[in-house]
Amino acid sequence: MIETPDRTPLPRAFFDRPVLEVAPDLLGRTLVRRSPEGLMELRLTEVEAYAGAIDPGSHAFRGRTARNAVMFGPPGHAYVYFTYGMWHCLNLVCGPEGEASGVLLRAGEILRGADHARPRRRSARSDHELAKGPARLATALDIGRSLNGTDTCAGTEAPLAVLTGTPPAQEWISSGPRTGVGGDGAPHPWRFWITDDPTVSPYRPHTPRKRPLDSGRSTA
Secondary structure: OOOOOEEEEOOHHHHOOOHHHHHHHOOOOEEEEEEOOEEEEEEEEEEEEEOHHHOOOOOOOOOOOOOOHHHHOOOOEEEEEEEOOOEEEEEEEEOOOOOOEEEEEEEEEEEEOHHHHHHHOOOOOOHHHOOEOHHHHHHHOOOOHHHOOOEOOOOOOOOEEEEEEOOOOHHHEEEEOOOOOOHHHOOOOOEEEEOOOOOOOOOOOOOOOOOOOOOOOOOO
16 A cells, blocks of 8 residues: 655754755655646655755855855755756755755656646656656756745745655665765765665766867867
């Protein structure tokens, strides 16, 4: 028998903890996206932790900016950023206010509203691929910068909310290096996922971006 997910909203106290406690505890929780288009719900299957000032991989490592200001605010808010000039990614702020830690939502299974996601994710070969990766998750749920700063603890009528869901047993949680993170932050095993879940994205190590060479210029 399939267990019915708990629909109790997660309180702010859930997010007001160290990021390495919150991140694996988000697995199996239900992310709710409410918009004029309709209601969507997603079971979180993969996340990554980013620990602010002590984490070279974090956007907040070098301090507060206009872009990352939400990360320094109260826990339980959404931090949405734009990357590579094409994609949005969704994070949940956690830890004490001012410490700027957060959890990147990397992948999930759409439980409700897949018919809204499919037109936005036409390249997906199956529903398992609709939110398989952080940019795909944001695209599938129609998440953009307008949702940056949204309080996910404001109630189920808010544009974003997180419900208790059905967390997996501890033995079904895997961890490893974060995808695409280089430098001193590369070795941290701060990516967490539900073992063998088909919606989890493949791991890819960091690949330095190459700058195009000017035509005719010597590289010596």
